Amino acid sequence: MDPLTTDASTRTLLSRWRAISANPAGLRPLRIGITASYTIEPVLPALGCFLADRGLLATFVVAPFNQIYQSLVDPRSALREAPLDLTIILARIEDLCGPSLRELSTLAPASIEAARAASRTEIVRLSAAVARYAQTSASPDVCANFAMTASTPLGVLDASHESSVSRLRSELNVLLWQSLASTSVVTLDVESAVSQFGATHAYDDRMWHVSRHPYSTSFGKHLAYWICRTITPLFVAPAKVIVLDLDNTLWGGVIGEDGIGGIALGDSGLGSAYVAFQEALLACRNQGVLLCVASKNNERDAFEVFDKHSAMRIRREHLSAFRINWNRKSDSITALSRELNVGIDSMVFIDDSPTECEEVRHVHPQVTVVQAPADPALAVAMLRAIPALDRVMLTSEDRARAEQYRVEHERKAAEPSADADPKELGAYLQSLELKVSVRRPTSDERARVAQLTQKTNQFNLTTIRRTEPEIDALLSDPAWRVFVLTASDRFGDYGLVGACIVHTSERVAIDTFLLSCRILGRGVETAFLATVLRDLSTVGSDVVHATLIETTKNAPVREFLPSHGFSLTPDGSWVRPISPEALGTPHIAIMNESAT
């Protein structure tokens, strides 16, 4: 079945949704709880269809209409009792603050202030209920912000008058945003959804009077699509790499024929459209998406543009990898995927040529293939419409990822070959000027620790997976100590690349010891263990226990325990003295000895 768009008719959406529900093979179940201040049911078939196109089978638990507080707070509400993978809260100020909004139109100064204060109180109450609900639920929560209203009682006067509904709405959005900023609640940007669609067409008062559903049939589909794009990244990993063609994609014209002075790239006209597209791509890079090139060109011609053209925004250092040759693009994509160690299914390929797009689509059906528009002015909108690139939560690791891959590229170039003599390897490690810091995670690092336990397969003693709430629980339990390791060298930062979890009641036992593969081969595991052991010396035990749980993927960690002074005990576990003797790493500077 071809993916549906928001242009699909109501009839098509309903038939498709019925077909999906009857035969959901291959889709991952997703139980969604919804509480809204209006009738939300009309948008659910479209939402179900769009989620199915992303591999998710939605089932909905809808709380009674306009009972947001009751459903969030009452422990016996349908939402609180149902096992859910996600909760969506959709409130409108028209419904929550209706009397206050009407009071504003009296224009009496005293009632204006009272109405504004009452509205603020209502939104504080809403966000407190949402925050409390989020604390008790182990699954993600998504809360809508407030869209512009269909119209304002003051019309053209609204923006200039102190009783302005628009101004109050902006203030309430800031208030909501501030109240939820310290929680894990994701904002559903209904404000942008309505604005981009156009409020005139988004609302349909007939629907309101007939069924207490505020939106037009066509906007209902857009809202469903917007919800789908907001929640899918919480369950389906977003694309990690954009592979770009060059000629007529990143600039206008063909560099091999037109030369550096002949291509369209600059401050005005067509050239500025390509510049705008490049800037939009760099914004993706800042969110953790790696930029790569797959182009049929002479490498020298292409890099002349990256290095010398004054209007280029994407520079050579922004590229995590490239294949500029005369091979088939599908082969270049395979090579890029191997070099970056990123799955083919995490790649987005953008090329203006329908032939190249077809070739890649044919060989790699898992790649998201997007044909660049013939008119470059449409390219930015095209890029932002690619759902595979959507992200709703960024860890600081995501933001730094592109830079780390570039640094890794430089490191690789400096690294001696695997068969180099030990002296050369030692000199190389010395030259890295490695620094590590071992400490307890800060509150904004909990997500990264959970991510590491879920994603690390190779250097991982036990491969015990944990969610963020589970990490949270360990941090507040005195029987556990959680350590993280950050590292850097003269090339740059590695970021938070190690985690160790130790159980300290009864006997001291290492529950989890893992390192990201990008830090392996540098002796960091030894420095990590030594620092952790120094911290554990306060526990009052002479020995530390550890377990190795072998998996098909963790061969790199199998020699770790015996090579670090652990001896095998009859019950299959490992034990060593807790004092960190014979664990020296002279080439590594340990920046933070006190991990408490």
Added chain:
Amino acid sequence: MQTSESLLRKLSLLLGEIAGVDAESLSDRSSPATLPEWDSMANIHFIGAIEEEFGVAISTAEALTLHSLGDVARFVREKAPQS
């Protein structure tokens, strides 16, 4: 111009898809009162779909007084005689 028979047939197929019932089982006398699947949600989708498929606009009063499939057919024919 089509006969009222073929308009009723088109509307039956449409309502059948919307409400998930066999179009053959529908007649001009089918109504929310006789058809449990024609609930308030199906009614909203049906109104939206009629507007999309036939290019007619339905007023609030009309939406509230569509009682049977025969009513709907008469109403669509008045608004869009070529249907």
